[in-house]
Amino acid sequence: MVDLPKKKVGIVSCSGEELAEGTVTRLAALKVLEHLRPADTVAICLPLFMAGGEGDRAFARFYPTIAVDGCELRCAARATEMYSSKPAASVMVRDLVIENNLGQPEGKRHLNAAGLQAVDVTAEQIAALVDKLLDKRWDRRAGTFAAGSQDTSVCPQDMAETGKEATCSCGSGIPIQKLIISGQEVTFVGLPLIFQQFREAGKAPGDAILSEIMDTVKIYNPIPVEAKAAYGEAILGEYRVFWGKEIAR
Amino acid sequence: MTISGQKVVIVPCSGIGKTYGSVSRQAAYIVVEDLRPEDTQLAALSLLVMGDEASRAMLAENPAITIDGCKLACATKMVQESGGTVAQAFAVLDVYRRYKQFKPQGIAELNEGGEQLAHVLAEEIVGIVDHISIDSDVKDHHKGCENG
Numbered sequence: 001m002v003d004l005p006k007k008k009v010g011i012v013s014c015s016g017e018e019l020a021e022g023t024v025t026r027l028a029a030l031k032v033l034e035h036l037r038p039a040d041t042v043a044i045c046l047p048l049f050m051a052g053g054e055g056d057r058a059f060a061r062f063y064p065t066i067a068v069d070g071c072e073l074r075c076a077a078r079a080t081e082m083y084s085s086k087p088a089a090s091v092m093v094r095d096l097v098i099e100n101n102l103g104q105p106e107g108k109r110h111l112n113a114a115g116l117q118a119v120d121v122t123a124e125q126i127a128a129l130v131d132k133l134l135d136k137r138w139d140r141r142a143g144t145f146a147a148g149s150q151d152t153s154v155c156p157q158d159m160a161e162t163g164k165e166a167t168c169s170c171g172s173g174i175p176i177q178k179l180i181i182s183g184q185e186v187t188f189v190g191l192p193l194i195f196q197q198f199r200e201a202g203k204a205p206g207d208a209i210l211s212e213i214m215d216t217v218k219i220y221n222p223i224p225v226e227a228k229a230a231y232g233e234a235i236l237g238e239y240r241v242f243w244g245k246e247i248a249r
Numbered sequence: 250m251t252i253s254g255q256k257v258v259i260v261p262c263s264g265i266g267k268t269y270g271s272v273s274r275q276a277a278y279i280v281v282e283d284l285r286p287e288d289t290q291l292a293a294l295s296l297l298v299m300g301d302e303a304s305r306a307m308l309a310e311n312p313a314i315t316i317d318g319c320k321l322a323c324a325t326k327m328v329q330e331s332g333g334t335v336a337q338a339f340a341v342l343d344v345y346r347r348y349k350q351f352k353p354q355g356i357a358e359l360n361e362g363g364e365q366l367a368h369v370l371a372e373e374i375v376g377i378v379d380h381i382s383i384d385s386d387v388k389d390h391h392k393g394c395e396n397g
Contacts, residue, residue: 014295015263017274022293026265030357043266047294047323075295082299109278 009130010044010065012087014076020105020115021070021093028122029068036127040134046076049083057084058190058220064088064133066126089129096121181234182227189220195242205240213239256290257336257378258313262324263294268353269318269341272367275359276316279371285378297327308333312381314374316341337377344370
């Protein structure tokens, strides 16, 4: 029985509209997301951090992220750290342009040849970081991942068996879980991951951890004051079920 | 540009996960680079997210037009959070509902429908920009008369 989605890497690009390098970050991120590593990556929307995208914030808290910035201001890296947690890796287009002796990217709407080259170089760099973070080795000759290097995390499809969903409002893949509380169905963002963290820390279900687990749940989910006790009871009950399954495995 | 030197700030959402985000970005470029380069300027949402002082000052001194790709309305929220005045908020989806013949597809590269939708959206934005500019000029003119 499995409870968690496949581990993925979040890509946060600055997408700066006022610079050609911003367009490079956007196109490079999309190249990784759509073509190079579609199964291993998800897009994280930078403005959503600020506009209250709890799914995006939660994802970046639980999973590794790569910040892709166009310039020295490093808005993507700083925003990710400010609103969620420190990115696992960082890429800056201007650094890559210098390191690879590329020409100056120009053209915010339509990149010049140097800009398109920068997109390819940046995308390759991101893909390599994704593989590193997921502990995968890419076999260039075979055009596939080397045997034995695949991430052993479970697949999102497996989650359907447990009644959990690998989705949220932003589509970032953060798992949600629905509980029935006082006859109402309530959706919790990140609950399976929180359970997993507590389980790995050896925190057995019980009143001793109620306050701590509720504090963690509250980071990503609103808890109505008047229903705090009912929410706590339901969450602790579900954690007991999770704990039992893990022990039985 | 108005007599007082104001330029309307165009703020697209540029969402990376959806086609409508690309339409918003493209429409912003059409307005700022092609249709009204003298009257408008672009603000980067990433800078607003980080509270960039220059961007906040730009919004404090000029009216803004926001273009959002989804219901979360990040561009509009960010301008408001940054102390700016949203003169008009556009939602790409609403524009698409009026021009369903232009079906946008693609994120990295928009299809023809997406480009056409961006163009009609840009034309609507230009209408608002012109309205704001005329209003500002009339106010500036009145001020000039009162002072002179």
